[in-house]
Amino acid sequence: MIATFVNCAAVIFGSILGLFLHTRINDSFKSIVYIGAGFMALVLGIKMSLETSRIVYLALALILGGILGEWWNIEGGILKLGEFLKDRFARKSSGKDFSYAFLTASVIFCVGAMALVGAFKAGVEGDYDLILTKSVMDGFMAIMLTAALGIGVGFSSLTILVYQGGLTLLAGVIKPMVNELLLGELTGVGGVLVIMIGINLIGLAKIKTANFLPALLIIVGLIFLEPVLPISL
Numbered sequence: 340m341i342a343t344f345v346n347c348a349a350v351i352f353g354s355i356l357g358l359f360l361h362t363r364i365n366d367s368f369k370s371i372v373y374i375g376a377g378f379m380a381l382v383l384g385i386k387m388s389l390e391t392s393r394i395v396y397l398a399l400a401l402i403l404g405g406i407l408g409e410w411w412n413i414e415g416g417i418l419k420l421g422e423f424l425k426d427r428f429a430r431k432s433s434g435k436d437f438s439y440a441f442l443t444a445s446v447i448f449c450v451g452a453m454a455l456v457g458a459f460k461a462g463v464e465g466d467y468d469l470i471l472t473k474s475v476m477d478g479f480m481a482i483m484l485t486a487a488l489g490i491g492v493g494f495s496s497l498t499i500l501v502y503q504g505g506l507t508l509l510a511g512v513i514k515p516m517v518n519e520l521l522l523g524e525l526t527g528v529g530g531v532l533v534i535m536i537g538i539n540l541i542g543l544a545k546i547k548t549a550n551f552l553p554a555l556l557i558i559v560g561l562i563f564l565e566p567v568l569p570i571s572l
Contacts, residue, residue, distance in 0.1 A: 346477060369486070386530065387526050392523055393524055440489050448477050450555065531554075
């Protein structure tokens, strides 16, 4: 768990630095930071999405996952959690973007394979290198996201603690399920979600990214069922 604590600390520290910029730049400069963060997310998402080798699975996971997420209103639930955190712990002046910042940062920091594999290595092998590398990357990303979106980004450390920390504790159970194909497909789906975030940040569209989170579970199911499925591409 120590590596996850370091990851959370890196996000908090990065958010503090980013908040210093957020409170000292005007709206026109914030829009530039939005665009910069958006294109960074696009580049990261495209790189991740190219890891997929099962295009049909990716399409099915996104479509079915999006339908389920819309039905369950996952994004609405996460935004309500963000509002709860703002009411309890943040200043009223933190603004209406708090929940959106919390949502966006939580998805970016948790959907990648680095979170899964890093937690696995930390929990089973005691190897913290991957999560520590991720911590550095997340810290720099937190600076840019907080400069654009505000302090809600820092509270995504709670999501990292629960998700990544939980995976670390459950690593022994996850170990037999993890293979190269599964990691590649999870990374591919996660990459598409990050691309959606980039599109939102740039302002090209308003996509309810969190409603597509069930796609991560569906892609896992498709990989496990692949031996009995009629398609594999």
